[in-house]
Each structure stands twice: as C-alpha cells, then as structure tokens.
Amino acid sequence: MATMTENQIHGLSESFTREEYNSQEIFNDEMQKIYGTNWCFAGLCESLNKIGDRLVVDIGSESILILRNRDGELRAFYNVCQHRGSNLCDASGSGFGAAITCPYHSWSYSLEGALVATPLHEKDSIDRETLHLKSVQVDQWQGCIFVSLDPNTKPLLEWLDEHYSRPRELEKFEMSSLVNAGTTVDEVSANWKVLAENYSECLHCAVVHPELVDLVPVYKTGKTIQDDRKDWGVSLADGKTSLSHKQNESLALLPSMEDLDEYSVFGAFVYPNMLVDISPTVAVLTRYVPRSPTHTTIFTDYLFPKSVVDDKSLDLEPTISFSDMVNQQDIAVCERVQRGVASRSFIRAYHTKMERYCHQLILRYRSEIN
Structure with a gap:
C-alpha cells in the first residue's frame, strides 16, 4: 500500500507534481494502469433499450462498443x-439492427461478436470462428x-x-428507476486529476459557489460531510427544498x-x-473522459423520476441549469489551475x-501508477 509523505511544510501533505498534471x-x-484496469463508468442502461442500440465510448486509450444481445444482456467489445x-x-445510436457491419469491407458480426459474413468470399474459405470480436468486461x-478492460478485475x-x-x-x-432528462457535454482544458481533486474538497465552495453554499450551509465551512449526521448526507438550509434556482417546485422527490428528516444532499x-x-429532486451523474x-x-446526465419527466407541465430547467451553473464554476477554476x-x-x-x-485520491492513484 502506498503511503502519504508528509512534506516539511507543517500541516501539508504532498499531492500531484507539475509533471503528473502535464506529461504526455x-x-x-x-490510461493503461488506471483506466485500463479499473471499472469505468461508460453510460446509462436506458441508452440501450432495444436490440440494435449501440453505445460507443472511449475507455482509456481504447474505443469500446457496447450493446445488448438478443436476450437483452449487455455485451462489450x-x-x-x-x-x-x-x-x-x-x-x-439506435436502429442498427441485429448485426455489426464494418463500413470498410462489410464484414459482419453477430451481437455476440461472432463473425457471420465475409462478402465476396466463400463461406468455408475463412475460419470465422477464430475471428470473433475481442470482448471486454461489462x-x-x-x-x-461500467466497463473494465482488465479480464481479471474484481466483480463490479x-x-x-x-x-x-x-x-x-x-x-x-x-x-435505476430514474429517467435521463438531458445531457450536457463540456470540453475542459484541464487534467482529469485537477477535476477529481476539485470535486473531492469544498474549501473552495464559499468562494467559487456562492449560490450553492446559500442552499447547503455546511459547505461554507469547507466540509463535505456534516458532523452530526451518520449517513454521509448534508442538510439543505431551512426552507430550501432542492438544488435549483426555484424552490418548492412541486417536483416529486427521489x-x-x-424517509429522511431533512431535505438532503449526498x-x-x-x-x-x-x-x-443526489439531491431531493434530481440525481446528477458525471463522467470524465480524459483526452490528453x-x-x-x-x-453530465440529469435524472428525475419518470413521472416528472413524463409530465410536460413541469419545468425542469431551473434544476438542470443550477447544476450546470455549478459545473461551469468548477470548470472555470479548474482551467485556471491547469494554467x-x-x-x-x-x-x-x-x-x-x-x-x-x-488524500484518499492520491493514495489510490499512487498504489496503481507506481
């Protein structure tokens, strides 16, 4: 197990170096030792509702194709x-049917990855059984x-x-009972570890997120958890019902x-x-894809109860835009750090x-990268 080294500066421990933020x-x-060995969040199950639906994602340095077979089971290659x-x-996308056809020479594969067609070649002229797609864990x-490129990784x-x-x-x-009401995509000029560090602390919250700390008072203190709670949640301010530009919106709770005594955030x-x-009315899921x-x-996906998404009379924009505002504030400060x-x-x-x-992030990183 890697250990944290205590720097000579009293009260501080060492984090990432300039090279770790910038070196190709x-x-x-x-990409090999971390993204190539861990389970990585790849997307939402609801994006693969039908046979023929496909999800193409980048995991580490690899492009991965995820789909469902005829039995509805997830497959990844x-x-x-x-x-x-x-x-x-x-x-x-959707509507691709029950075959995976290469756009180059039209070789086709089944949803199980088996080679099933090689145009302009006699069927027995090629040993198709040895040319199946290479699978990955999903x-x-x-x-x-979630996808893992490591065939020996632990169960999810x-x-x-x-x-x-x-x-x-x-x-x-x-x-899993919630429905995605929308996805935002941001291209950020910052290392993925800068983003992860930023999320892992709230010392910046009072300065960078004034609207957020007005709704979650404990964040003003720089803490990410509330000392008087044992469930790892934090309470909203008195009279506040959601993380949104509008309060008391009549949106169904998650x-x-x-069952909680207070409106809470996790x-x-x-x-x-x-x-x-997780906040009272929405679950926000964020996925990092390092490019360089x-x-x-x-x-970023914004998940609400299905009844909320189906009710077109409800306005989800104040909730989604509040979360996006916090994201943009974080992005701006992370790009400042990267510079x-x-x-x-x-x-x-x-x-x-x-x-x-x-500190926990650093320990995990050091144990895998060294």
Missing part, C-alpha cells in the same frame, strides 16, 4: 474489425453501465464496496428521500471517472488535513 508520458501510463483493423462504429449498477459490486466514498450507500435512491466520487450527486494531459470531456500548474515555477500541489478525500 505519464498520461499514457495512467473493442471497436475493431478483425479483418483489417477498421473501427466498426463511429457513434452511439456490468451495470443502479442503471449505469465487490470493486464498488472497496471505494472510500461508499457509493453503494446511495443505492437507496434507486437511480425514492427514499421522503455525493460520491467513484474513482476514476464518475461523480454521483490538459483536456477532459465531461458528460498555473504548467508554470515552470510550480513544483507540486499540496493538501491540508481538511482535504482528506483528496
């Missing part, structure tokens, strides 16, 4: 034709699809149980939220690329004792 070589190593190496699919949790639920952020304690909110960073944010040492794509950590004057970052979840 280190980034490539991360490297997005590579076994003939000449062409990518099979360019984008996610599973689902709470309506979310066992892997989730080991997370310091305790994501499985959020299962009571039944995210499952189990009514969150978890599911290392290495997922954020889960200084570029990350962020996908700073590129300076020749910058050696490494530091964490205070209040940034304990940043």
Whole structure:
C-alpha cells in the first residue's frame, strides 16, 4: 500500500507534481494502469433499450462498443474489425439492427461478436470462428453501465464496496428507476486529476459557489460531510427544498428521500471517472473522459423520476441549469489551475488535513501508477 509523505511544510501533505498534471508520458501510463484496469463508468442502461442500440465510448486509450444481445444482456467489445483493423462504429445510436457491419469491407458480426459474413468470399474459405470480436468486461449498477478492460478485475459490486466514498450507500435512491432528462457535454482544458481533486474538497465552495453554499450551509465551512449526521448526507438550509434556482417546485422527490428528516444532499466520487450527486429532486451523474494531459470531456446526465419527466407541465430547467451553473464554476477554476500548474515555477500541489478525500485520491492513484 502506498503511503502519504508528509512534506516539511507543517500541516501539508504532498499531492500531484507539475509533471503528473502535464506529461504526455505519464498520461499514457495512467490510461493503461488506471483506466485500463479499473471499472469505468461508460453510460446509462436506458441508452440501450432495444436490440440494435449501440453505445460507443472511449475507455482509456481504447474505443469500446457496447450493446445488448438478443436476450437483452449487455455485451462489450473493442471497436475493431478483425479483418483489417477498421473501427466498426463511429457513434452511439439506435436502429442498427441485429448485426455489426464494418463500413470498410462489410464484414459482419453477430451481437455476440461472432463473425457471420465475409462478402465476396466463400463461406468455408475463412475460419470465422477464430475471428470473433475481442470482448471486454461489462456490468451495470443502479442503471449505469461500467466497463473494465482488465479480464481479471474484481466483480463490479465487490470493486464498488472497496471505494472510500461508499457509493453503494446511495443505492437507496434507486437511480435505476430514474429517467435521463438531458445531457450536457463540456470540453475542459484541464487534467482529469485537477477535476477529481476539485470535486473531492469544498474549501473552495464559499468562494467559487456562492449560490450553492446559500442552499447547503455546511459547505461554507469547507466540509463535505456534516458532523452530526451518520449517513454521509448534508442538510439543505431551512426552507430550501432542492438544488435549483426555484424552490418548492412541486417536483416529486427521489425514492427514499421522503424517509429522511431533512431535505438532503449526498455525493460520491467513484474513482476514476464518475461523480454521483443526489439531491431531493434530481440525481446528477458525471463522467470524465480524459483526452490528453490538459483536456477532459465531461458528460453530465440529469435524472428525475419518470413521472416528472413524463409530465410536460413541469419545468425542469431551473434544476438542470443550477447544476450546470455549478459545473461551469468548477470548470472555470479548474482551467485556471491547469494554467498555473504548467508554470515552470510550480513544483507540486499540496493538501491540508481538511482535504482528506483528496488524500484518499492520491493514495489510490499512487498504489496503481507506481
């Protein structure tokens, strides 16, 4: 197990170095040792409701194709034709039918990855059984699809149980019963670790998120959890009912939220690329896709009870735009950090004792990258 080194500066521990924020070589190593070995959040199960629906995602340095077979089971493959190496699919979507056909020479594969057609060749002239698509591990949790490129990785639920952020304690909110009302996509000029560190602490909240701390008073203190609660939740301010530009909107609460004594907020960073944010009326799921040492794509989904999404008289914009406002505030400060950590004057970052979840991030990272 990696250990945290205490810097000579009293009260501070060492975080990432300038090279770890900027080096292409280190980034490539991360894509292999971190994104190439862990379970990674890849998308929502609801995007694969029908046979022929496809999800094309980048996991580490690989393009992955995810779909459902005829029995409704998830399957995932490297997005590579076994003939000449062409990518099979360019984008996610629906209506592709029950075959995967390469756009180069029209070789076709079944939804199980078996090679079933090789135009202009006699059927027995090619040993099709040896040319099936290369599969990767895929599973689902709470309506979310996860992929692992490591064939020897632990089962997904066992892997989730080991997370310091305790994501499985959020299962009571039944995210799989919710419906996505929209997705925002942001291209961010920052390293994925800058984003992860930012999410893992709230010392910046009073300065960067004035609207948020007005709704969640404990965030003004720099804390991410509330000392008088044992469920890892934090309470909204008196009279506040949601994280939204409008209060008392008559939106249905998420499952189990009514069982709590107070309107509450919960969150978890599911290392290495997922954020889960639960508030009274919406679950916000965020997915990081690292593109380079200084570029990350962020996908954000906004999940509500199905009854809310189906009721066109309800206005979801105040809730979605509030979350997006907080995202944009975080993006701006993370891009500011990325510009700073590129300076020749910058050696490494530091964490205070209040940034304990940043410490956990560093420990996990060091144990895998070294």
